[in-house]
Amino acid sequence: MPELCRLGATELAALLAKGAVSSREIVTAFLDHIDRVNPAHNAIVSLRERSDILAEADAADGRLRAKGPDGLLHGLPIAIKDLAPTKGLRTTFGSPIHADFVPDADSLTVARIRAAGAIVIGKTNTPEFGLGSHTYNPVFGTTRNAYDPGLSAGGSSGGAAVALALRMLPVADGGDMGGSLRNPAGYNNVYGMRPSQGRVPNAGSEDLFYSQLATDGPMARSVADLAGLLAIQAGPDARAPLSLQDPFRWEPGTRARPGRIAWLGDLGCHLAMEAGVLDVCEWALARLAAAGCAAEPVLPKFDWERLWSAFVVLRQFSIAGKHGPLFDDPATRGLLKPEMQWEIESGRRLSADALYAAARTRTDWYLECLRLFEDFDALALPSAQLFAFDADWHWPREIAGRPMDSYHRWMEVVAPGTLSGCPVISLPAGFDGAGRSMGLQLIGRPGDDAGLLGLAELHE
Template sequence: MSQSIDHYSSARTMRDAVREKSISARELLDLHLERIERTNPQVNALVSLDPERARAEAHRADERLARGEPVGPLHGLPYAVKDTHEVGGWRSTSGSPVRADHIPEHDELVVQRARAAGAITVAKTNTPEFASGSHTFNPIFGTTYNPYDLGRSAGGSSGGSAAALASGMVPLADGSDMGGSLRNPASFCNVVGMRPSFQRVPQWPNPNHWEAISVQGPLARSVDDLALLLSVQAGPTDRVPLSQQVPGETFDLIDPLDLKDLRIALSIDLGGAFEVDADVASIIRAQAAIFEGVGSRVTDAAPDLSEAEDTFRTLRAWHFHASYGGLLAEHPDQFKASLADNIRAGETLTGADIARGYRQRSLLAERMRTFFADYDALVLPVSQVPPFPADQEYPADINGQVQQTYLDWMRSAYLITVTGCPAMSVPAGFTRQGWPVGLQIVTPANSERRLLSIAHAYEQLTLIGRRHPAL
């Protein structure tokens, strides 16, 4: 076994070592399975593990290399799939008692692409019920804990994915994002998560290909590794009519970027749109000096997103009712109360309400287009709070302001959702208690290449993501 590979090596380093046969896919898998055995009982990030199935996949990967066959960009890499994403023949519960025994027949597209690229599926990752909320707990598998403080939340809804990455259990994992579910857990766990533009990562099967607030995307421990995974997830398919036509491999190599004269709009609260914990605000303000130190021009500025609150709440309730209203009617006692309330909120929506939501989305998109004529990027907090106690469903208050619902404290993420712009969480610092805080970087719609370049350049200035938990 190669002595240069450990469970915190980059995904690219691991991939190259397998290709060069300095470590086999089976040895690399066993390295991670040993790590999982030691750390997952503490963190509870991975669920429905199937080591023997994974070993069989790794064996086939080694055989392909031995025969000299072409291999994909993720060949031999251990991989974890969010439990809302279906893997054929693998228990896929979505964290809900209603689907506790669900075993799908086929992989969905995001999984198909990862496996076709050579990824070795190890496990599913824990998620809240039907990915609802940014704290990962459910009645089937329990709570996922933050690797940096096992009494704290790992975020959500892709919390299992982020915690597994931070713990060194897998080098790559997938997730999804409606109100922040790729960004919030990345912030809480000191890893990197991107919410791509609409249909950059096509979703199939999907009962509504025109639905525009929920996306799938990548999580990794570095921007470079995230770009690798995005290059596999992205790209057109004739199964999704609106899938973006740019080939996925476009995103594999990040364009070098000099941050000198980059125009940065920095905002702590989007002009008073939400409360922000004092420690989080302090860390985000401190990033101005990081950018200015390399010549970026940082301005305290924010776009007007005053319609975003109503837009997100309306379209989310509509989506949840359309997706789960029938299940709730059949199983009224098998949904957590906050999710059931959100589903029922969609019952009374009218056609006029939905039309208003989409008109406002169009208005917000146009406002962001004009905003980005003056700025290259908007930076703000990913989450309004640092990781909160894991025994709470959501923070009770921020700076004394009561959070009435499990959505209230997520405005810093979901107000960006309805702009249609890609956004990424990149490690920015730690509170005095040692809790991670991420910086949210936002760029114009469909500008993932630009976003990757800015995020990578910023990441290299701080190297905060190289600080790992003491597990």
């Protein structure tokens, strides 16, 4: 592996600023490494022509000499998750319907990443329309785990997580509705952060006054890089009326003070868990305890089946509204995977009463989180309910002998974090005896992304 590829964005930026290395040298090292590694893992797709990428690197070197860096990502390569539109670069959403779609504009977060000096070299693979925490689609095929190509990479930011873990990228973007920044981070031993709702504006959404389930966010191999990319993505925008107005600030070295963590585990046996998952997470919590943050088993008094039902209802409502026209068109309905068709059909059967009840449940859970945060600094859960599974599966049909009743029920453990609206980080927790990695979710106080990053740095 080229030495430059071992470094993260913060370290590479420092070398560039000192003139110790050029953007062309960095980009060439990463492209050479991608050529060697990517064919076995299929993490990066729609890779641009090398000559065009290197021309941008030369231009970045010229700007650096003339006026200094554009930002943290100046002259560094990045591949954008294939759910985010990229101007002039194919964006498929993992769907054959959009296999040849080339946007004429960047999404807001992509525009901010480019403004920070990044060179977009391609896209990272994702499931069809981001549905399901397993990265495969009929356009590009399956992305394979960084540690074992026979296993799932997770999803939907699976391509991003694998590219990071295998040092094909210094940092990566992603998005999260149902664990898409957390599950693949756990499966590939990197960091993934779902920011506070509204921290990263969702200006491209068709439902600007409702978009409160999905959010963009950063992935990285270090907390400093995670915070650095979040600082680029974050910030209010008038086109996103629900975006947070307070600026995001965090500096490396601002470790959290010793505190208390509520370990929710398997929610009092409500969640099916593969043997070993809780052990790996408790090992990670023991390391935090050694640093001064003690974890205590806690079982909130909440109806977990009610919470899961609210997650499903709100998700189906959003998906049916956004993708319903593809279902209505005879030319595209058959190109939608069965899980998407099920989401749309179910969403269209929802009543106003069901939507109101789901919103009320979400509010009740948020209030319960506030009660917990009176005594604890973070809430902890595993990032997934089983270790990375066979890459050829569509989704796990059972966990520990308990059948899963939908394509996403096996990821129920992420629903509390999503519905809280609070910031959530998946930390690398460790590996089981078979060499499969697992992550630990930490849910922080509302709006306190910086405090949660400090806790992650303490763990790091």
